[in-house]
Amino acid sequence: MADPRLKAAFAERRFVTAPGIFDMISARIADAMGFACLYVTGFGTVASHLGLADAGIATYSDMVARVGTMARGCRTPVIADADTGYGGLLNVRHTVMGYEAAGVSGIQLEDQEMPKKCGHTPGRRVIPAEEMALKVRVAAEARRDPDFLIVARTDARTTLGLEEAIRRGRIYAEAGADIIFVESPESEAEMQAIGRAIDRPLLANMVEGGRTPILPAARLQALGYAMAIYPAIGFLAAAAALERAYAHLKEAGDSTAIGESYGFARMTALMGFPEVWEFERRWAEAAATGDKA
Structure with missing residues (x-):
């Protein structure tokens, strides 16, 4: 079931800030921060799961299990990137049903030709607007829960x-999209024009080093925006930290640089080890005393 808190936030006109998550470490850390929403980034998930470019190579099967693991592991509502829906109208229906069953509260679909390309990169081509409008209509019809959002x-x-x-944003709104995402406007003036022209909650994509101003x-x-996603903030920070740590190990021959990072005790707590230890202690005592309760 979709989390109704996310739809309520838009109805109450509360601005939604969503950091990008791409694996369960990033998901657990972000989930504890008190955000109204988390965003499963396609770029980061494909990179961390497959080690490949976000260039239309990942399939529905590659993504749905990964998306579900993150959604089920978070208390915060999750919106997940689903590229083009991984094919035609039947694929879109299958994708929406699968993502909703996986536990996300919203799905993002885009109007690129297949194979798609990562936003803010060159060479992207789009399908006819009317074809995308049909995808949006199919997506809206396929969802079982009215709180499940179509981006x-x-x-x-x-x-x-x-x-x-x-x-196109207006057409997709008329087709039933709950949130409109105009990718990579190139100035604040363009963003203002989008905000004035489209009467639907709008999503801003804040990509460090991208085409759109942060x-x-x-x-x-x-x-006029209702939501901002920061898809790259997590994996860019993680990559920078890993590069520093590995470089120190290679140059200095030790891991003393790790002392400046998250800390092993915090990581064990984040991953739920205290609960595991308590479970083991309790059942070890039961076994020792013959307690069958």
Whole structure:
């Protein structure tokens, strides 16, 4: 079942900030922070799971189990990237049903041609708007829970211009999308134009080093946005920390740099070892005393 808190947040016009998660370490850390939503990033999940570029290589089968593990391991509502729905209309229906059953509260679908490319990278091409509108309609019909949210993304801005991207956003809203995601506007003025033109909760994609300016939450809300995702923040930070730690080990021949990082005791707590130890202690005592209760 989808978590109704996320849909309620949009209804109450509370701005939603969603950090990107890509594995269970990032998911557990973000889940403890008190965010209203977490975002399963396609780029980060494909990179961490398969070690590949987010270029349409990962399949539904590659992603759904990974997405489900993260969603079930979090108390926070989760929205997950599902690329193009992994095919045509029948694939979209199957994907929506599978992601919803996996425990996410929302799914993101995009209007790129297959194989898709990562947003903010060159060479992205889009399918006709009417074809994507059918995907949105199928997605809305396929969901079982009305609290399950459909995020419709258009990548038209980069190749077809802002006006076409806005037109598509309106079409996808009319087709039944709950949240509209116009990918990679290139200025604050463009973001303002999107906010004025589309009457639906809008998602801003804050990618460090991407095409869109990084703006504070208050400014995004003033421009008409209801939500911001930060898909890369986690895996960029993790990669930088790993690079520093491994470089120190190679150069110095020891792991003293780890003292500056998360700490083994904190990691064992994060992964639930205290509960495991308590379980083992309790049942060891029961075995020793012959307690059958």
